[in-house]
Amino acid sequence: MKYPYAHRMQYVNHSAVRELLKLGSDPGIISFGGGFPDPEIFPIDQLRAVFDDVLLRDGKAALQYATTEGLPALRQKIITRMQREGLQLNLDNVFLVQGAQQGLDLAAKMFIDPGDTVITENPTFMGALIAFNPYEPRYVGIPMDAEGLITDLLEDALKTNPKVKFIYTVPDFQNPTGITMSLARRRRLMALANEYDVVIIEDSPYRDIRFEGESIPSIKSLDTQGRVIQLGSFSKILSPGMRLGWVIAEAELAEKLCLLKTAADTQNSTMNMYAADRFMDMYDIEAHIASIRKVYKKKKDLMLDAIDEFFPAQVSATNPQGGLFTWLTFPAHIDAAALMRDRVLPEAKVAYVPGAAFFPAQAEQNHCRMNYSCMPEEKIVDGIHKLGDILKSVQ
Amino acid sequence: MKYPYAHRMQYVNHSAVRELLKLGSDPGIISFGGGFPDPEIFPIDQLRAVFDDVLLRDGKAALQYATTEGLPALRQKIITRMQREGLQLNLDNVFLVQGAQQGLDLAAKMFIDPGDTVITENPTFMGALIAFNPYEPRYVGIPMDAEGLITDLLEDALKTNPKVKFIYTVPDFQNPTGITMSLARRRRLMALANEYDVVIIEDSPYRDIRFEGESIPSIKSLDTQGRVIQLGSFSKILSPGMRLGWVIAEAELAEKLCLLKTAADTQNSTMNMYAADRFMDMYDIEAHIASIRKVYKKKKDLMLDAIDEFFPAQVSATNPQGGLFTWLTFPAHIDAAALMRDRVLPEAKVAYVPGAAFFPAQAEQNHCRMNYSCMPEEKIVDGIHKLGDILKSVQ
Known part of the structure; x- marks a missing residue:
């Protein structure tokens, strides 16, 4: 048929x-x-000990339903790690998602009406385009150089394109180019988002995997108006097969995005949330x-x-x-x-x-x-x- | 802001x-x-042995990314179980989702344009309404009696409502009423769906939990035209905290729904898919x-x-x-x-x-x-x- x-x-x-x-x-x-x-x-050996400990000590809870936001202890550990990044967060600002990919879907579902403009780096992460496409945005791609997205060209785009809902960026070791956005560009990007009243989605799954040079402040850490949604993930620092990502956002925004997660799949795996939390209790993730x-x-x-x-x-x-x-x-x-x-x-x-x-x-x-x-x-x-x-x- | x-x-x-x-x-x-x-x-004890075995023997694969459809061995086991239900399926007909709830979101994303009509039992599963609402359907609720959805009233609704995209039903031990749809009503429902050219979403997470009376053929087993999407789940027969549901559909439909899952969250937890599969190898799930x-x-x-x-x-x-x-x-x-x-x-x-x-x-x-x-x-x-x-x- x-x-x-x-x-x-x-x-x-x-x-x-x-x-x-x-x-x-x-x-x-x-x-x-x-x-x-x-x-x-x-x-692997550590996770064998971790899963065993979780099932032994918390089996009933770990195999049961949990709330959509995800395990408070694990969210608290994310918050603690983010404090080193200069982010002052509480539990209302953080919820778990099924990999950062789900954060992209939820953000698109929240913001994009058909025909709205989404600004991205050109090129950008293909998975983001796949997540956004069903919501029918128009794309404006901003060329990059060695310092990342060229913010002068971004300003031109913001001036000339109506209904820009958000700017999507992978500032750290971008997928696909490997380029990192400079601090000056991050500041300019943040200022432009404030000036033109648009949201920024900062997708940063690789941020912890810096092996050379000095860490650059995240865009979220430059956000004074609650307009940056930052996506993070355990996929590159623990295991992608556990499907644990997180969303950091201002409380009202986080609450609405989390409601969309309730609608989409209720919650992440309780078992895997317990395991990631226990891993960080039993071992040194740093x-x-x-x-x-x-x-x-x-x-x-x-x-x-x-x-x-x-x-x-x-x-x-x-x-x-x-x-x-x-x-x-x-x-x-x-x-x-x-x-x-x-x-x-x-x-x-x-x-x-x-x-x-x-x-x-x-x-x-x-x-x-x-x-x-x-x-x-x-x-x-x-x-x-x-x-x-x-x-x-x-x- | x-x-x-x-x-x-x-x-x-x-x-x-x-x-x-x-x-x-x-x-x-x-x-x-x-x-x-x-x-x-x-x-719990069995799952301790299962998770340990998976990590010991297949740790690298179980902690890694997998394809969106999900572990073939686990899908094959679902197919084998469904054969007892009279369903002849192959791997193209089955993919894993993050609980049956995700199947609802994907189906709604696939079928509902704003203003389209969705027919449900009245009352119906609240989580389905939560999944469907963001896609802005009109609802027509069909009253139930002790035999389930009253198919004469369904026919009236199909006659008088344009743009019905699908009929959503929980035929077995319905959430919230506990009512099971009779075989005669299932046949009539299927015939009406064929006559009026609409899709049926058969949401049956409780089907295996029949503790009295005789099993009634699933609506999917009465489907000769590939218009029934059946949703199932390990939540009630193994563990909800592992977030493992599945979608059964005709191959073209399954492929499109699976593409929407790629966009939404890439895949289920590889770890949990391995664990459910291994559980069924090591123990008797029946x-x-x-x-x-x-x-x-x-x-x-x-x-x-x-x-x-x-x-x-x-x-x-x-x-x-x-x-x-x-x-x-x-x-x-x-x-x-x-x-x-x-x-x-x-x-x-x-x-x-x-x-x-x-x-x-x-x-x-x-x-x-x-x-x-x-x-x-x-x-x-x-x-x-x-x-x-x-x-x-x-x-």
Whole structure:
């Protein structure tokens, strides 16, 4: 039968990410495509002790329903960690979500009427576009440079576009480019949001994975008017398979977003909330994060060194100070998607994410996103070598 | 600041369920209000062994991202269980959701344009209304009798209402009434859906918890045209805190709904999917479900016997053959919400859910939903006794 879809369904289509998540699970491929953490750094033995302790001591509560906001003890630990970031929060400002991805869906559901404008970096996180699309926004993409989103161009966009509901940004080690927004740009972004009365969604799942340079204040820490929604996640610092993200917002905003979560799925896994909380009681999560940084720093250096060695000079790569990704720029005539389909996958058995899908507007074809966190070290070198050979052959 | 909400936000408000879930967690109250399973029946020791085994043998995979559809092995087990129900399914027909509640949100997002008509039983599951409301449907509520939704009245509604997108029903031990739809009504419902070309959402989280009488074929098993979406859940047969529900639908429909899940939250907890799958490998879930039925049968009988003994004759209660709820009807002049606020909570320290919130249309004030699964046996008797004393005093 033909189903009576809502008109929004025309904006719902197969995503490249979804297909790539499937591809990345083929062990025969050296995949730089996913955004997977390194499974070698999962604290498996510690989590065995943690889950056992939770079930032994709190089994009845951990297997039962909980409130939508999520376990107060875990929210309190998030608040305590955020104090180091200069954020003074209380329990009304924080609730748990099913990965930061759910925060994107809830924010879009809350703010976007069809035809409203959403401003993003250009390129931006593909998963955000996937979350926003069903609510039918118009996108305005702001170009980036080495300091992140170019705020002069943002001002132009705010002047000329009506009904801007929010600015979406990944300021730390952006997905896909690996670029970090400078403090000056963050201040200007915040001032412009205040001036033009728009909300900012600060999506910062990689913030704790800084392995070089000095931490830059979060945009939320510059927010004096309660207009920044900050999204965080345990996916990169503990485990993505536990699906624990959080939303930080001014209390009224947090309450409304949380009501939308009640409607969407009632709550996160009680079990996993207990486990994350207990993990932080029993072990030192800061020490664990420090060990992740060390591993990713090494892998990032390995990938960038291999790129230096094996890639032709006409291919450039960003040099991220944290996070999971570097962003390649090929010579303008090379279409990264076609190259992957025709040469890179069949000949080199290597995968990346062609860059075009990350652009909400004015897509450029000659980029790709490369993940360095997931593959073992020898496969990083091997994959870059093979990719380099192909890139040299198409110069 | 004042936030630029989407116009749909006017349909998002504090829910009675959410407040009651909070209330139910106060240990000083005898709460018949929630929809909580009995925590005494959670297989805690077994799940300790299960989580340990999963982390020991599959830790890297269980803590990692997975595909949106969910673990194939677990979906296959759901398919195998559904074969006993006469459903021939394959992996394309089944995907995991964050509790059946998420299935409601995804279906609403897929089908409802503002102003479309949604037909439900009157009363119906409050969580469904909470999920549907942000998409701005018009509701048409169909009265029920002892055989469930009155299909003659459904036909009238289908004749007179344009743009009916779907019929939402809880056919087995309905939440809130405990009523089960007869086979004749299921057949008629299916025939009418075919005739008027509408989709049916069959929400059946309690189906396995039948403790009396004979199982009645599911509506999905009567579906020859792929127009029934069936929602199921591990919440009542294993653990709600693991947040594992599933959607069964025709392949094209399932694919589209699953894309909406990718947008909403990417995936369920990989860890919990592994744990449910492993539980069914290591233990006999059918034996576990049989033990739940026994406990709930005893509690239901206890509550109904206590109602017989302590309630005035003018108060009637449904006698469910399964599930978690009975539905009380007070004399017409009694407002169940006011009575709870003014007498039942302060004097008896007893909670129920006042019935009005379950009606999408033509709300009746003189009902309440009573849960018998969660409270210990002695509290069931004590609470009914105290509630009975108050009901006698207001006759």
